[in-house]
Amino acid sequence: MEISKLQKKLNEGKFVITSEIGPGKGTNLEFLKEADELKDKVDAINVTDLQSSVMRLGSLATCHLLIERGFEPIFQITCRDRNRLALQSDLLSAYVLGIRNVLCLTGDHPILGDHPESKPVFDLDSVSLLKVASMLMEGKDMKGNQLDGSPHFFLGAVVSPGYEPLELQIIKMEKKIEAGAKFFQTQAVYDLKKFEEFMKKVEKYKVPILGGIVLLKSAGMAKYMNENVAGVSVPDRYIEMMAKAKKEDRVKVSLQIGAELIKGMKGMCQGVHIMPLGWDKYVPELLSLSNLI
Amino acid sequence: MIYSELKIFEEILKITKEENLLLLACNGCAEVCKVSDDKSISEIEEKLKTNGKKIKRIIKIDFMCNKNLIVRKLSRFINDFSDNFGILVFSCGIGVQCVSNVIEKPIYPATNTIYLGGFQGLWPGEERCAECGMCYLGITGGICPITFCTKQLINGPCGGTNNGKCEIDSEKDCGWALIYEKLKRIEKLEILKEYQEPRNYKLCEPTGKIRKKIFYDVDKNEEL
Ligand code: SF4
Ligand code: SF4
Numbered sequence: 001m002e003i004s005k006l007q008k009k010l011n012e013g014k015f016v017i018t019s020e021i022g023p024g025k026g027t028n029l030e031f032l033k034e035a036d037e038l039k040d041k042v043d044a045i046n047v048t049d050l051q052s053s054v055m056r057l058g059s060l061a062t063c064h065l066l067i068e069r070g071f072e073p074i075f076q077i078t079c080r081d082r083n084r085l086a087l088q089s090d091l092l093s094a095y096v097l098g099i100r101n102v103l104c105l106t107g108d109h110p111i112l113g114d115h116p117e118s119k120p121v122f123d124l125d126s127v128s129l130l131k132v133a134s135m136l137m138e139g140k141d142m143k144g145n146q147l148d149g150s151p152h153f154f155l156g157a158v159v160s161p162g163y164e165p166l167e168l169q170i171i172k173m174e175k176k177i178e179a180g181a182k183f184f185q186t187q188a189v190y191d192l193k194k195f196e197e198f199m200k201k202v203e204k205y206k207v208p209i210l211g212g213i214v215l216l217k218s219a220g221m222a223k224y225m226n227e228n229v230a231g232v233s234v235p236d237r238y239i240e241m242m243a244k245a246k247k248e249d250r251v252k253v254s255l256q257i258g259a260e261l262i263k264g265m266k267g268m269c270q271g272v273h274i275m276p277l278g279w280d281k282y283v284p285e286l287l288s289l290s291n292l293i
Numbered sequence: 294m295i296y297s298e299l300k301i302f303e304e305i306l307k308i309t310k311e312e313n314l315l316l317l318a319c320n321g322c323a324e325v326c327k328v329s330d331d332k333s334i335s336e337i338e339e340k341l342k343t344n345g346k347k348i349k350r351i352i353k354i355d356f357m358c359n360k361n362l363i364v365r366k367l368s369r370f371i372n373d374f375s376d377n378f379g380i381l382v383f384s385c386g387i388g389v390q391c392v393s394n395v396i397e398k399p400i401y402p403a404t405n406t407i408y409l410g411g412f413q414g415l416w417p418g419e420e421r422c423a424e425c426g427m428c429y430l431g432i433t434g435g436i437c438p439i440t441f442c443t444k445q446l447i448n449g450p451c452g453g454t455n456n457g458k459c460e461i462d463s464e465k466d467c468g469w470a471l472i473y474e475k476l477k478r479i480e481k482l483e484i485l486k487e488y489q490e491p492r493n494y495k496l497c498e499p500t501g502k503i504r505k506k507i508f509y510d511v512d513k514n515e516e517l
Binding site: 084105106107109111112120122124125126127128131142160164167168171187228229230 | 452486488489
């Protein structure tokens with residue numbers, strides 16, 4: 001049985017790097033080239049599951065294609081559009097297709113996507129999905145029926161260090177750990193001090209945490225996130241840096257900010273999770289600025 | 294009319310964390326469904342006592358969905374009770390929410406409100422009950438997670454809560470933010486740590502027996 005390399009590296013206490021790709025809307029596989037930029041530079045790549053509730057190519061198939069190309073994927077699976085039958089079945093399918101890392105999420109509401117009229121499912125939630133995946137690993141489905149051959153996964157979940165009230169977020173994190181989460185990726189972090197306080201609070205759980213990095217593309221994007229993205233607050237200093245940068249320097253400044261955050265996180269958590277949102281080609285430079293390659 | 298059934302006693306015992314209890318019974322629909330009649334109440338009272346609970350009082354209220362009636366009946370003495378004290382409510386999900394809305398104490402439903410295929414009663418207030426058949430109000434401080442959370446989540450909030458509002462509508466309160474605030478005020482946050490098993494959607498189909506028992510029969514009996 002092949003085990004997750006991500007798990008192995010975290011077990012060895014090494015700082016890990018994960019990144020993320022989003023499949024396209026249609027059968028065109030051009031987007032896989034984004035992943036090629038990351039070859040041998042990151043430990044694993046998340047594949048988003050109908051990100052922002054927009055109908056697209058699936059995460060499961062894309063993870064499989066990544067494995068064929070020599071990458072280690074992290075299969076993101078949400079409860080938005082599959083009931084407990086489909087979720088369990090997809091987890092089994094993932095395993096036979098070679099997928100070892102699974103990130104369990106509740107998922108965005110379909111109203112936020114391009115099919116707002118669709119029926120929201122949410123039969124399970126992130127916590128019960130983790131629990132069900134753990135049961136499958138023990139050779140039983142969620143009703144206790146015996147499986148003929150069981151999967152082995154490295155189960156992950158997400159946590160939002162900037163969430164208010166943080167206490168509530170930590171209660172949920174604790175539930176996820178009890179349900180089987182073995183690693184966490186975080187929402188985008190811009191405030192290292194706040195992140196450090198968060199890390200101190202959750203240290204006791206001894207679960208590896210990968211700090212989230214989203215590269216700022218402009219001052220406008222930062223302001224938009226501050227207003228609309230839960231748990232994200234970009235400090236004014238970064239917004240000013242982005243606003244002042246000339247158009248041709250923006251990437252440079254953005255990478256500087258990203259590298260500053262990654263370097264800061266290095267002593268605090270067990271890895272970083274970089275969400276490039278299309279800027280995959282800059283990830284290698286970001287990593288080298290951060291002294292990670 | 295809203296139809297409710299008593300929870301199994303083991304569940305009532307599990308959700309009521311406190312030693313001292315007030316039993317609050319509705320004289321309206323719940324009495325008609327025989328969940329709050331004298332016989333049911335005294336049976337539960339006895340069982341609670343045998344399990345070490347102290348029943349401080351039993352109070353009947355004509356309509357639990359009338360917040361004024363609740364306040365009038367309880368205001369005189371409710372503050373005499375504080376330590377290790379909770380209220381067990383025998384009414385439909387709306388009634389339980391109404392009690393929780395006007396009384397800042399731990400409140401537990403003794404009943405499950407049963408799905409009747411969309412029949413909702415005639416409640417005009419902001420509380421909603423979707424008749425989920427396994428009332429969760431005891432773990433949420435009396436705020437319904439099924440009707441106040443857009444995703445009907447039972448294990449805590451999703452990641453979308455923004456400044457206390459729901460991810461789908463910046464004017465709609467996030468149900469879980471409300472639940473958190475309420476549980477914090479009544480010092481019951483630890484309840485949130487309990488894992489909730491996935492919901493039982495089998496309960497979302499009224500059985501033939503219930504269909505007959507509730508209003509279908511009433512229709513037939515009324516002759517012109
Ligand atoms: S949890 Fe909500 S929907 Fe379910 S019975 Fe209670 S009040 Fe009704
Ligand atoms: S934001 Fe709050 S109310 Fe909306 S779906 Fe998430 S937890 Fe439920």
